[in-house]
Each structure stands twice: as C-alpha cells, then as structure tokens.
Amino acid sequence: MTHALPDYLTRNVGFDDCPPGHRFGLYFAGWEADWRKPSNKTPAFKTVASALPQHSRDALAAIRQRQALLATxxxxxxxxxxxxxxxxxxxxxxxxxxxxxxxxxxxxxxxxxxxxxxxxxxxxxxxxxxxxxxxxxxxxxxxxxxxxxxxxxxxxxxxxxxxxxxxxxxxxxxxxxxxxxxxxxxxxxxxxHAGYLQNGGTPHANxxxxxxxxxxxxxxxxxxxxxxxxxxxxxxxxxxxxxxxxxxxxxxxxxxxxxxxxxxxxxxxxxxxxxxxxxxxxxxxxxxxxxVERRKQDAEAALASMPPDQQLLNRLDARLSSLPTDPRTKTPILQLTSGKDWLPTLELIDAHAGALAELAKPQREALASEIKKRLGAYFKVEGKADKAMKERLAAVRGG
Structure with a gap:
C-alpha cells in the first residue's frame, strides 16, 4: 500500500506519529501500487485505529479540560x-x-x-x-x-x-x-444478500x-x-x-x-x-x-398552617420520637435530665410559648397537661428538672 502524496513527502518521512484523522484522510496509505482501492480493507482500518500518539492524547486531554473549565x-x-x-x-x-x-x-x-x-x-x-x-x-x-x-x-x-x-x-x-x-x-x-439488496437479484440463501x-x-x-x-x-x-x-x-x-x-x-x-x-x-x-429537603419544607409548611398549640405538640413529638425506646416493648426508655436531650426540649417549649397568647385559658391548660404527660413518658423528671418543667408549664398556661 502507498500514500497518494508527492515523493518528496514520503521519501524520508514516516507518518506513524500522525493523529488517526490524518492517517485516515490527509495521509491515507491504503492505496495499492497501481492506485486501486485495496481488495482487503481491514489492514488499512487497523492502521488508522492503532494511531493515537502521545501528542494526540495530550490534545484530547486539553480539549476536554477546556470544556470542563468553561462549563465551570x-x-x-x-x-x-x-x-x-x-x-x-x-x-x-x-x-x-x-x-x-x-x-x-x-x-x-x-x-x-x-x-x-x-x-x-x-x-x-x-x-x-x-x-x-x-x-x-x-x-x-x-x-x-x-x-x-x-x-x-x-x-x-x-x-x-x-x-x-x-x-x-x-x-x-x-x-x-x-x-x-x-x-x-x-x-x-x-x-x-448483497446481490438481492444492491444489484436487483433474486432473493436466495446461497x-x-x-x-x-x-x-x-x-x-x-x-x-x-x-x-x-x-x-x-x-x-x-x-x-x-x-x-x-x-x-x-x-x-x-x-x-x-x-x-x-x-x-x-x-x-x-x-x-x-x-x-x-x-x-x-x-x-x-x-x-x-x-x-429530603423538599419533604422537610413541606412538613414545615404544613406545621405553619396549624394552630400554635398543635404546632408545639407536633414539634415536641418529633423531637421526643428520636429518643431511645425499648426494642421489645417499643416503649420509651426514661432519659436522665442531666443528659444532652433535656435542655433542648425545654428550649423548644420556650421558643413557642410566646405564640400561645391568642389561645383561650382552657386550651392552654389542656396543652400544659399534654406537655407534662409527654415529658414524663420520656424523662425522669425530679429535683431541679421538675422545677424547670413547672416554670415552662406555667408559661404555657399563661400564669
């Protein structure tokens, strides 16, 4: 096979270092000696497929890096x-x-x-x-x-x-x-079936x-x-x-x-x-x-539409539900008020106490009772903790 190029280009120059596109096009070396197309085309294709010199790899990496940088x-x-x-x-x-x-x-x-x-x-x-x-x-x-x-x-x-x-x-x-x-x-x-498909012959299996x-x-x-x-x-x-x-x-x-x-x-x-x-x-x-963020936002939006007492109870339930439970009975395990969960729970009540002013006295009394019941189910409330809880409940009642 030979190149369709002047002798002064091919005499002392090899094209093994060319990119695949140049081997396939500009410097195609698939011609027979008499300039006929090769009867066996596979070697010419393999010559092109194997051509990827280092400078072509570098150019490819640079193009992809340029695209990534521009996208950024x-x-x-x-x-x-x-x-x-x-x-x-x-x-x-x-x-x-x-x-x-x-x-x-x-x-x-x-x-x-x-x-x-x-x-x-x-x-x-x-x-x-x-x-x-x-x-x-x-x-x-x-x-x-x-x-x-x-x-x-x-x-x-x-x-x-x-x-x-x-x-x-x-x-x-x-x-x-x-x-x-x-x-x-x-x-x-x-x-x-080239004869049938391309040359108008009759269809057969031979x-x-x-x-x-x-x-x-x-x-x-x-x-x-x-x-x-x-x-x-x-x-x-x-x-x-x-x-x-x-x-x-x-x-x-x-x-x-x-x-x-x-x-x-x-x-x-x-x-x-x-x-x-x-x-x-x-x-x-x-x-x-x-x-997860969408669900959180949806839950927040749903809570915001509720009455303030229901908001507080729902947020309190969400917090308490994260505390440990007995795997056999599924009942809460009483937590010490000296642990890390007690003060944040009280702070949650403090944060919502101000919004309860619009509620009637009976509603606030009922809310305080529900809060006390929930805290007692999850925490061992005694001593200073009991005093702190009573102060929050008094604020809930409006006293």
Missing part, C-alpha cells in the same frame, strides 16, 4: 453529564472515503468526536418519546418545553410557518479511551457473506456530555423552564443513552451511553438530599 465558569447555565460508552459508537460512516465507510474526525486535531448537532438530534428524539407518554412517565416533558428548548420545527417544504431557535446549545462530544488503549476499534458488518469493516469508538471510553442553556431564549409562556430545564435534559440523556443510542447503527445496539458509576452515585445522593 458558566455555572448553572451548563448541564454536565459524565458518561461512559457501554457499546461501540460509529459516526460519520456516510462521509466519502476510498474505503467506502467514512468517519468523523475533528480537524485540525484529527481526533474522533461526535458533533453537537448529532447530540441535539438524539436528545430531541428522546424528549419527543418521553412526551408521547408511550414510555410511562413523561419526566416533565411537554410539547411546549420541546419547542422552547430545542426550537420550533416545521414540516419539510413549509416556508410560511415561523421557525424559532431553541434555548439549548449542544457541545461536541469527545471520548477519552482508558489508559494505554487506542481511541478507535475496527468493527465488521456482514451483509449476506450468496456468500461480504464482511465490511468500519471504524468505531470502542466501549469503555469516557466522555462528558455538555448542554448549555440561554435563558433569554426561553419564551415568557414557559418561564418555569428557566429553573427546570436541567432536570428535563437529564431525563432525555438517560433515555437516549439507554434506548436510542448516539451516532450511527443504533438500531443494532451501537452508541449506547451510560452514566459514569461514580457520577451516578453522586447524583442519586443529591436527588435523595433534595427529596
């Missing part, structure tokens, strides 16, 4: 999704190339990547599937949200309807191979299989999917998306990564993207913390 500077306007390929990813197969199956490389770096436009198409499709309801929970997606975030599309040939730009911007996706691994692999598709190699980014490569939002482009009628767009995008990414796939040949399982396990654990912990 932009803050909440960027959604970052650390992920890992769970299946090989093929992209740019339709690009023209002497080996018939092309590939997408970012020039001038010569590094494999998935263009942001491809990411947008998959995520829009994922959002539309979720919105349809056919997958159960729509995860908050609606047609209004799709039009606002991805843009309002029109039917092909429609020149009258208004098109709008979506608020989301999708960054190019770069894939980091594991240490000491190459950035590309050689995959093979094997059609068995045709020979025709292995066709092509490049792909191997499973296990890591990447970070970035989606940027310009809140100024969200219409006034969908203002709630300014706060909720990240949750919608996250749901679309997870759906697309598991069920749709990115790039080409997704119908046969290529391009599946799973969240990085460490990031998944962190995200689950964050969701749980947010759910």
């Amino acid at each position: 500077q932009l803050g909440d306007t960027v959604f970052a999704h650390p992920a890992r390929l769970t299946a090989p990813l093929a992209t740019g197969l339709g690009n023209e190339h002497p080996l018939e199956n092309g590939f997408a490389f970012l020039n001038p770096h010569g590094l494999p990547y998935l263009a942001g436009s491809g990411v947008k198409g998959v995520l829009r499709r994922a959002a539309e599937e979720l919105e349809s309801g056919e997958w159960g929970d729509a995860a908050g997606w609606s047609q209004t949200a799709i039009d606002a975030l991805f843009g309002l599309e029109t039917e092909s040939g429609d020149t009258q309807a208004t098109r709008t730009r979506g608020a989301l911007l999708f960054w190019d996706l770069f894939f980091q191979p594991p240490a000491n691994k190459v950035a590309l692999s050689v995959e093979v598709m094997t059609p068995h 045709e020979s299989p025709n292995p066709i190699p092509f490049l792909a980014i191997p499973a296990g490569c890591e990447c970070t999917l970035y989606v940027q939002c310009n809140p100024a482009l969200i219409p006034a009628g969908a203002a709630e998306l300014r706060q909720g767009w990240q949750a919608l995008v996250e749901a679309a990414v997870e759906h697309a990564g598991e069920w749709l796939g990115f790039g080409a040949k997704t119908a046969v399982g290529y391009g599946r993207l799973g969240i990085d396990p460490k990031a998944q654990a962190e995200r689950a912990a964050r969701r749980e913390a947010e759910a």
Whole structure:
C-alpha cells in the first residue's frame, strides 16, 4: 500500500506519529501500487485505529479540560453529564472515503468526536418519546418545553410557518479511551444478500457473506456530555423552564443513552451511553438530599398552617420520637435530665410559648397537661428538672 502524496513527502518521512484523522484522510496509505482501492480493507482500518500518539492524547486531554473549565465558569447555565460508552459508537460512516465507510474526525486535531448537532438530534428524539407518554412517565416533558428548548420545527417544504431557535446549545462530544488503549476499534458488518439488496437479484440463501469493516469508538471510553442553556431564549409562556430545564435534559440523556443510542447503527445496539458509576452515585445522593429537603419544607409548611398549640405538640413529638425506646416493648426508655436531650426540649417549649397568647385559658391548660404527660413518658423528671418543667408549664398556661 502507498500514500497518494508527492515523493518528496514520503521519501524520508514516516507518518506513524500522525493523529488517526490524518492517517485516515490527509495521509491515507491504503492505496495499492497501481492506485486501486485495496481488495482487503481491514489492514488499512487497523492502521488508522492503532494511531493515537502521545501528542494526540495530550490534545484530547486539553480539549476536554477546556470544556470542563468553561462549563465551570458558566455555572448553572451548563448541564454536565459524565458518561461512559457501554457499546461501540460509529459516526460519520456516510462521509466519502476510498474505503467506502467514512468517519468523523475533528480537524485540525484529527481526533474522533461526535458533533453537537448529532447530540441535539438524539436528545430531541428522546424528549419527543418521553412526551408521547408511550414510555410511562413523561419526566416533565411537554410539547411546549420541546419547542422552547430545542426550537420550533416545521414540516419539510413549509416556508410560511415561523421557525424559532431553541434555548439549548449542544457541545461536541469527545471520548477519552482508558489508559494505554487506542481511541478507535475496527468493527465488521456482514451483509449476506448483497446481490438481492444492491444489484436487483433474486432473493436466495446461497450468496456468500461480504464482511465490511468500519471504524468505531470502542466501549469503555469516557466522555462528558455538555448542554448549555440561554435563558433569554426561553419564551415568557414557559418561564418555569428557566429553573427546570436541567432536570428535563437529564431525563432525555438517560433515555437516549439507554434506548436510542448516539451516532450511527443504533438500531443494532451501537452508541449506547451510560452514566459514569461514580457520577451516578453522586447524583442519586443529591436527588435523595433534595427529596429530603423538599419533604422537610413541606412538613414545615404544613406545621405553619396549624394552630400554635398543635404546632408545639407536633414539634415536641418529633423531637421526643428520636429518643431511645425499648426494642421489645417499643416503649420509651426514661432519659436522665442531666443528659444532652433535656435542655433542648425545654428550649423548644420556650421558643413557642410566646405564640400561645391568642389561645383561650382552657386550651392552654389542656396543652400544659399534654406537655407534662409527654415529658414524663420520656424523662425522669425530679429535683431541679421538675422545677424547670413547672416554670415552662406555667408559661404555657399563661400564669
């Protein structure tokens, strides 16, 4: 095989240090001596797949670091999704190339990547599937949200309807191979009926299989999917998306990564993207913390709507319920008032005593009796502690 390059470039210069994109395009060395395409294409693909010199690894790391730094500077306007390929990813197969199956490389770096436009198409499709309801929970997606975030599309040939730009911007996706691994692999598709499918022959089972190699980014490569939002482009009628767009995008990414796939040949399982396990654990912990906080806020709001005596009893019950109980009888274990729980309990009563002024005398008497009953069930109240309790109960009664 030889290069389609002038002799003065190839005589004393090797191209082993070239990035994979340059080996595949600019310095392609797959021609036969008589300039025919090779009959066996696999060696040419393997030459490209094995090309990832150190300077290309450094360039890839610098690009990903630049993206991470920019995302940090932009803050909440960027959604970052650390992920890992769970299946090989093929992209740019339709690009023209002497080996018939092309590939997408970012020039001038010569590094494999998935263009942001491809990411947008998959995520829009994922959002539309979720919105349809056919997958159960729509995860908050609606047609209004799709039009606002991805843009309002029109039917092909429609020149009258208004098109709008979506608020989301999708960054190019770069894939980091594991240490000491190459950035590309050689995959093979094997059609068995080329004569029937391509040459108009009759269908039969006697045709020979025709292995066709092509490049792909191997499973296990890591990447970070970035989606940027310009809140100024969200219409006034969908203002709630300014706060909720990240949750919608996250749901679309997870759906697309598991069920749709990115790039080409997704119908046969290529391009599946799973969240990085460490990031998944962190995200689950964050969701749980947010759910706990929401429940706490809901409980506080419910308490705030109650009468002051009921508020005090509910808060007192919540505090006392955290104290130890006998595992056999489920009854409280009496705590000494010299322990750490007694004074905070009294302070809780002090904090609510002032709000009881609007209550009638009988209500305050009943409340004092309930408090005394609860404290006696959880604490061994005697001596100075008994005196302190009586002072609080007197304040509750209004005496």
